[in-house]
Structures are given as structure tokens and as C-alpha cells.
Amino acid sequence: MAEIVPVAEDPFLCQYKGFTFVKDAFTPEDIDLLEKFEVRGSDIFQVAYPKSGTIWMQQIVSLICNENYRNGSENTTNAVRSPWIESNFSNQDYSKRPSPRLFTSHLPYYLVPKSLRNKRGKVIYVARNPKDVMASFYHFEHMITLAQESPDFEHFLKKYLAGHVFAGTWFDHVCGWYSNREDFNFLFITYEELILDLRSAVIKICQFLGKQLDDHELEKVVEQSTFKSMKVDPKTNAMPEDFFKKDKENFFRKGTIGDWKNIMTVAQSEMIDKIYQEKMGDLPIKFVFDIPRENQA
Numbered sequence: 019m020a021e022i023v024p025v026a027e028d029p030f031l032c033q034y035k036g037f038t039f040v041k042d043a044f045t046p047e048d049i050d051l052l053e054k055f056e057v058r059g060s061d062i063f064q065v066a067y068p069k070s071g072t073i074w075m076q077q078i079v080s081l082i083c084n085e086n087y088r089n090g091s092e093n094t095t096n097a098v099r100s101p102w103i104e105s106n107f108s109n110q111d112y113s114k115r116p117s118p119r120l121f122t123s124h125l126p127y128y129l130v131p132k133s134l135r136n137k138r139g140k141v142i143y144v145a146r147n148p149k150d151v152m153a154s155f156y157h158f159e160h161m162i163t164l165a166q167e168s169p170d171f172e173h174f175l176k177k178y179l180a181g182h183v184f185a186g187t188w189f190d191h192v193c194g195w196y197s198n199r200e201d202f203n204f205l206f207i208t209y210e211e212l213i214l215d216l217r218s219a220v221i222k223i224c225q226f227l228g229k230q231l232d233d234h235e236l237e238k239v240v241e242q243s244t245f246k247s248m249k250v251d252p253k254t255n256a257m258p259e260d261f262f263k264k265d266k267e268n269f270f271r272k273g274t275i276g277d278w279k280n281i282m283t284v285a286q287s288e289m290i291d292k293i294y295q296e297k298m299g300d301l302p303i304k305f306v307f308d309i310p311r312e313n314q315a
């Protein structure tokens with residue numbers, strides 16, 4: 019077994035196999051076992067760096083695959099319909115789940131099951147522009163029990179850029195997955211695509227999954243995946259009460275593009291632009307950092 023390395027700056031975190039975990043929310047044994055996890059050809063994995071639209075994709079994919087909840091899954095939470103592969107919080111026997119099994123993960127590409135890396139099953143990777151991720155992450159840190167709150171955004175930014183937050187740096191996660199996408203049956207989609215045209219994004223996801231929805235079904239999926247619907251749907255924000263120290267209802271906080279401007283200074287934003295250029299310069303990915311004029315109300 020590899021070594022567990024504490025993160026000096028944050029007692030809630032540790033590193034294992036090069037990835038930053040929340041100490042009390044994982045075990046090294048579970049991570050090691052994943053290498054041999056038996057992936058079915060019909061399995062669908064939704065993967066995202068934290069605060070990038072993970073729960074949103076859980077909702078969309080489970081609505082698509084569960085025929086708008088008509089098979090009884092409306093009575094269960096997103097976290098049960100599409101459990102985390104790295105932490106079995108809902109205590110399910112994954113080998114007994116009917117196909118198609120849905121899974122969710124925040125893991126880097128190199129820690130997911132080996133056969134997934136050999137193109138068995140499908141991966142939908144959702145990525146969000148790093149500035150909005152940072153803003154969302156900063157607020158989230160203040161809501162949950164398993165995180166050390168930063169006194170201000172500047173402090174958070176330093177910690178964040180050093181990778182001393184859950185899941186390490188956004189840059190490593192996104193670059194890692196994107197650069198290794200050829201190893202997977204892979205759909206890369208951005209949070210901003212979902213925001214700007216949810217209906218087209220749902221169609222794109224359906225095409226990737228080989229699912230055909232009629233117009234009515236499509237509208238239902240879209241309607242139940244809007245920010246407004248999800249904020250009041252008790253099955254979406256299914257994290258346990260004790261996970262939150264405050265503002266559980268604000269997990270669905272703003273759900274928009276460009277909120278980073280409310281928290282970042284110009285200097286901080288320019289510094290991130292520079293790092294972005296250095297780390298992402300060669301990758302053909304484009305993120306939207308502002309709501310385009312034509313989409314503004």
C-alpha cells in the first residue's frame with residue numbers, strides 16, 4: 019500500500035497516490051481495490067473536479083437513464099442512483115446493482131478502475147471554468163464540517179493554487195483527464211455549455227449514451243435539471259445533515275457563469291489567467307468566463 023501523506027496546512031486533508039483526499043471520507047483500501055473493480059460495458063461514470071457541476075450531471079444522467087424517474091428511482095436520492103465510486107457512502111453492493119449502473123467520481127484519471135481506462139464503460143467528464151470553480155469552492159468551504167475555512171479569499175487562493183484542497187489543483191485534474199481521454203469512451207462537456215443551452219447539452223449526452231428520448235421526455239429531463247428545479251428537489255442535495263455546518267440549502271448557491279467577479283480582485287484574476295496560459299496553453303479546450311452578451315437577460 020502506498021503511503022498516506024498528511025497535508026501540513028490542512029488537518030482535514032491527506033494525500034494518497036498523488037491525490038488529495040478528505041481524510042475522513044476515504045480509505046486507502048477502497049482506493050486500491052478500485053484498480054480491479056469490474057466495470058460493465060453498460061456502466062456510466064460521471065466525473066468532475068469538485069464544484070464543477072457533479073451533482074448536476076448526476077441529475078441529468080439519472081433522468082436520462084431512468085426514464086424521467088418512471089421506474090421508481092424518484093424515491094431515491096441522486097447519491098444512491100449514482101453513488102461515488104471512491105467512497106461507498108450509501109453502503110450498496112455495487113455488484114448487485116442492475117445495469118446500466120451509474121457512478122460518480124472526483125478521482126483523477128489514473129485512479130479509476132483499470133478496465134474503464136481500457137474503454138470498458140463510458141465516462142462523462144464535466145469541467146467548469148477555474149475561476150467560478152474557485153469562487154464556488156471558497157463558499158463551500160464555509161458550509162461544510164470537513165474543511166478548514168480560509169479567513170479570506172486571498173488565503174484560500176494560495177492554498178488552492180498549491181493544491182492543498184480536496185482533489186488537488188483544478189489544472190492537474192482537467193489536464194490529466196483531457197490529455198488521457200483517448201484511453202476512455204469519453205465525453206468532455208463543460209458546465210458553461212449546460213448553462214448556455216441545457217437542451218442541446220442533454221441531446222449531446224443522449225447521443226453519447228445511445229439513448230433516444232422523444233420530445234416530451236427531453237423536455238422533462240431539461241425541466242427537472244434546471245437550477246430552479248434542483249434547488250427545491252429534496253433528492254438532489256442528498257449529502258447528510260452533519261456534512262453541513264450551515265447553509266445546506268445554499269449548496270445550489272448561484273449556479274451561473276461569472277460569479278468569480280464578485281470575489282476576485284483584478285490582480286488575482288490576472289494571476290490565474292497567467293497560470294492558465296502556462297498550464298493549459300496547448301490544450302484545445304475553451305472555457306467561457308462570462309455570460310455572453312446575447313445570453314444576458
Ligand SMILES: Nc1ncnc2c1ncn2[C@@H]1O[C@H](COP(=O)(O)OS(=O)(=O)O)[C@@H](OP(=O)(O)O)[C@H]1O
Nearest residue numbers: 068069070071072073074154244245270271272273
Ligand atoms: N442545475 C444547475 N444549474 C446550474 N448550476 C448548478 C446546477 N446544479 C448545481 N449547480 C452548481 O454546481 C456547483 C456545485 O458543483 P458540484 O456539484 O460539482 O459540487 S460538489 O463537488 O459535488 O460538492 C454549485 O455552483 P455555485 O452556485 O457557483 O456554488 C451549484 O450551484
